[in-house]
Amino acid sequence: MGGRVNEDLIKERRKCTFDIKELTHIIDCGEENTIKRKQIDNYILNIKELWDDVPEEYLSHKERYENAIKKAFIVLKVLRQLHTGNIQITDHRTPTNVYSIQDGIFRNVNPLLIHIGLFWSTIAAQASTEQQAEWLQPDSSMIGTYVQTELGHGSFIRGIETTATYDSTTDEFILHTPRLSAYKWWPGGLGNTANACLVMAQLYINGTCHGLHIFLAQIRDFDTHKPLPGIKVGEIGPKMGFNTADNGFLGFDNHRIPRTNMLMKNVQVLRDGTYVKPKHDKLTYGSMLLTRVTLISDLAYQLSKAATIAVRYSAVRRQSPIKSNEPERQILDFVSQQHKLFITIASSHVYRVVGLWMWNSHKRVTADIHEGNMGQLPELHALACCLKAISSRDASALVEQCRLACGGHGYMMASNLPQIYAYTTAAVTYEGEYTVLLLQTARYLVKFWRLAAEHKPLPQNFAYFEDYIKKNFEQWRNSPEGIIEGFKAIVAGKTKAAYDTLQCNLRNGREFEEAWNMASVQLTNASEYSTISRNDIEALQSRYEELLALIRPNAVGLVDAFDIRDEVLCSTLGAYDGRVYERMMEEASKSPLNEDVVNESFHKYIRPVTMKNKL
Numbered sequence: 001m002g003g004r005v006n007e008d009l010i011k012e013r014r015k016c017t018f019d020i021k022e023l024t025h026i027i028d029c030g031e032e033n034t035i036k037r038k039q040i041d042n043y044i045l046n047i048k049e050l051w052d053d054v055p056e057e058y059l060s061h062k063e064r065y066e067n068a069i070k071k072a073f074i075v076l077k078v079l080r081q082l083h084t085g086n087i088q089i090t091d092h093r094t095p096t097n098v099y100s101i102q103d104g105i106f107r108n109v110n111p112l113l114i115h116i117g118l119f120w121s122t123i124a125a126q127a128s129t130e131q132q133a134e135w136l137q138p139d140s141s142m143i144g145t146y147v148q149t150e151l152g153h154g155s156f157i158r159g160i161e162t163t164a165t166y167d168s169t170t171d172e173f174i175l176h177t178p179r180l181s182a183y184k185w186w187p188g189g190l191g192n193t194a195n196a197c198l199v200m201a202q203l204y205i206n207g208t209c210h211g212l213h214i215f216l217a218q219i220r221d222f223d224t225h226k227p228l229p230g231i232k233v234g235e236i237g238p239k240m241g242f243n244t245a246d247n248g249f250l251g252f253d254n255h256r257i258p259r260t261n262m263l264m265k266n267v268q269v270l271r272d273g274t275y276v277k278p279k280h281d282k283l284t285y286g287s288m289l290l291t292r293v294t295l296i297s298d299l300a301y302q303l304s305k306a307a308t309i310a311v312r313y314s315a316v317r318r319q320s321p322i323k324s325n326e327p328e329r330q331i332l333d334f335v336s337q338q339h340k341l342f343i344t345i346a347s348s349h350v351y352r353v354v355g356l357w358m359w360n361s362h363k364r365v366t367a368d369i370h371e372g373n374m375g376q377l378p379e380l381h382a383l384a385c386c387l388k389a390i391s392s393r394d395a396s397a398l399v400e401q402c403r404l405a406c407g408g409h410g411y412m413m414a415s416n417l418p419q420i421y422a423y424t425t426a427a428v429t430y431e432g433e434y435t436v437l438l439l440q441t442a443r444y445l446v447k448f449w450r451l452a453a454e455h456k457p458l459p460q461n462f463a464y465f466e467d468y469i470k471k472n473f474e475q476w477r478n479s480p481e482g483i484i485e486g487f488k489a490i491v492a493g494k495t496k497a498a499y500d501t502l503q504c505n506l507r508n509g510r511e512f513e514e515a516w517n518m519a520s521v522q523l524t525n526a527s528e529y530s531t532i533s534r535n536d537i538e539a540l541q542s543r544y545e546e547l548l549a550l551i552r553p554n555a556v557g558l559v560d561a562f563d564i565r566d567e568v569l570c571s572t573l574g575a576y577d578g579r580v581y582e583r584m585m586e587e588a589s590k591s592p593l594n595e596d597v598v599n600e601s602f603h604k605y606i607r608p609v610t611m612k613n614k615l
């Protein structure tokens with residue numbers, strides 16, 4: 001759409017006091033990534049078939065999938081071309097925005113996300129060298145997905161009921177779904193697209209259950225795409241979001257696969273049925289760990305999209321004067337609006353930095369695991385659980401806050417904020433539900449509190465538990481370091497309170513698991529345990545308000561630095577030129593309800609009633 005840039009946005013950009021490009025390079029993890037991202041964007045933008053004329057919301061459930069899958073295979077081809085042009089496809093998980101253009105293509109989710117993001121990466125991480133040589137061929141016919149959750153079990157995966165029973169007479173595993181609750185349910189791409197999958201199932205050898213293991217199973221014919229005999233597979237129906245992806249269900253009726261289809265890098269079943277244990281029995285959960293780490297950066301990016309839309313809109317939108325004799329003000333001038341939006345910008349940066357840090361930690365710990373050293377895995381797991389949980393919860397709350405900050409127009413699908421919210425809030429549940437993951441972190445903290453309470457040696461990371469017990473905490477200091485000390489006090493205080501409740505429940509004769517359950521609200525909530533006083537809080541509040549005023553002139557510059565193209569934002573409210581009302585009117589004109597001046601329903605249903613007595 002041509003036309004001049006909105007005058008208010010022009011003024012905002014003139015006010016900016018820092019180098020926007022420099023911040024963009026920092027966000028992209030280096031100028032070379034910015035350049036690479038723009039090259040990929042430009043290349044993909046020129047592929048006409050990837051860009052829709054009709055807004056996706058006007059398509060049916062079936063059309064949405066068909067449109068998305070058409071685009072997904074064009075994108076896959078491009079990714080392969082980029083790969084051969086020395087841009088590594090395996091880079092897709094690094095916490096940079098090089099492939100962010102896909103958010104614009106799908107406005108939702110790539111139906112091959114799990115194929116690219118989980119299927120291949122799980123094979124790469126958990127299959128033996130021989131298996132990888134066979135399966136990771138660039139011209140492979142496999143389109144795969146990651147099949148773990150069942151109708152009856154998602155969080156408590158030890159409860160998974162699908163079985164893989166070794167038959168030594170034929171050297172095969174028999175995959176079986178014993179009852180309705182054992183049907184696989186949810187995996188992305190399973191409904192219509194995948195012809196293969198990685199299945200999480202309970203391994204049985206000679207009547208002994210060895211727990212959960214991952215198996216590669218073909219489920220559809222590579223040529224005809226019909227389900228193989230013994231496979232019942234389909235799509236689960238419309239969801240709150242993710243409707244461009246065909247999440248599916250799957251049941252096995254004694255479906256046989258070769259023994260060599262169990263992922264055998266860390267654990268093996270030999271020809272005679274001998275079971276060779278892994279070095280750590282949670283290595284099978286490795287894909288969940290990696291995805292939780294990756295998600296933190298993805299959620300930071302979703303926050304930057306929401307902030308860009310809401311800040312630009314707030315600079316363009318004028319409503320109400322502050323003083324009655326003045327003209328109407330940009331809504332960005334209201335301090336309450338700044339509070340809603342600037343925290344979103346800040347949170348995006350926080351989770352971007354934390355996501356990068358977690359990514360590097362994951363790389364380091366994985367290298368250690370390759371050397372046989374599992375020592376750092378529990379800490380990484382505890383951190384990934386907590387950060388995935390809070391980043392998804394914060395991101396969905398803040399995206400919703402940005403939507404509300406756009407008033408009625410934020411409720412329009414054309415603002416793209418409802419879609420970003422639906423996408424973001426799903427992350428609170430998938431890949432480990434919020435509370436369930438927080439309880440994993442609580443379990444880790446309580447373990448170290450017990451050591452502290454028993455005056456046993458603690459790792460350096462937990463020295464602050466000892467400080468808390470010895471009342472060594474400093475008085476509150478109103479500084480970044482002081483705030484960190486305050487947080488340490490809160491964690492220590494909360495862990496102590498939860499631990500004390502747990503001990504009290506145990507003393508009252510409860511079994512540990514029940515005592516844990518009774519303490520679980522305390523184990524997941526945070527309270528104020530620091531030495532902060534009422535005066536300190538008031539000082540912090542006024543410092544915060546001063547900072548809002550300092551950020552205000554740079555607000556548009558800060559979101560411009562996220563450098564998110566209009567084709568990715570897909571928002572009438574957030575486009576770079578700020579021509580909000582023109583774009584809204586243009587989008588409205590695309591509604592099929594505007595095709596006829598008089599809709600045929602008038603003649604069928606309305607006129608017979610309204611004109612009844614007059615005919």
Ligand SMILES: CC/C=C\C/C=C\C/C=C\C/C=C\C/C=C\C/C=C\CCCCC(=O)SCCNC(=O)CCNC(=O)[C@H](O)C(C)(C)COP(=O)(O)OP(=O)(O)OC[C@H]1O[C@@H](n2cnc3c(N)ncnc32)[C@H](O)[C@@H]1OP(=O)(O)O
Nearest residue numbers: 092099102116117154155156157282285298381430431432
């Ligand atoms: C153009 C570009 C195109 C394409 C780009 C493509 C791709 C992009 C790439 C990436 C994607 C990026 C972003 C993603 C965006 C969107 C995502 C889209 C789709 C969503 C996918 C969703 C997939 C899923 O949801 S898969 C299913 C996930 N399921 C879960 O997470 C289940 C949760 N439950 C559990 O994990 C476990 O049950 C549990 C951890 C809660 C408990 O396990 P268990 O009962 O076995 O253990 P406990 O008895 O509680 O504990 C025993 C000890 O084990 C420790 N433990 C547990 N887990 C782990 C672990 N993982 N690692 C290490 N240790 C672990 C635990 O701490 C206990 O230790 P202790 O010492 O005994 O205390």
Ligand SMILES: Cc1cc2nc3c(=O)[nH]c(=O)nc-3n(C[C@H](O)[C@H](O)[C@H](O)COP(=O)(O)OP(=O)(O)OC[C@H]3O[C@@H](n4cnc5c(N)ncnc54)[C@H](O)[C@@H]3O)c2cc1C
Nearest residue numbers: 147148149153154155186187188426429430431432433435
């Ligand atoms: C969009 C989307 C995509 C998905 N994609 C995939 C996929 O590709 N592959 C796949 O295998 N799965 C996938 N899933 C499934 C997802 O991983 C699970 O839904 C998720 O792990 C939560 O499990 P659940 O549904 O069993 O929730 P539940 O565990 O039934 O949660 C319900 C409630 O019970 C509470 N609860 C459960 N256990 C405890 C406990 N121990 N202590 C305290 N509270 C508890 C929870 O906090 C929650 O409030 C997807 C899900 C969604 C929404």
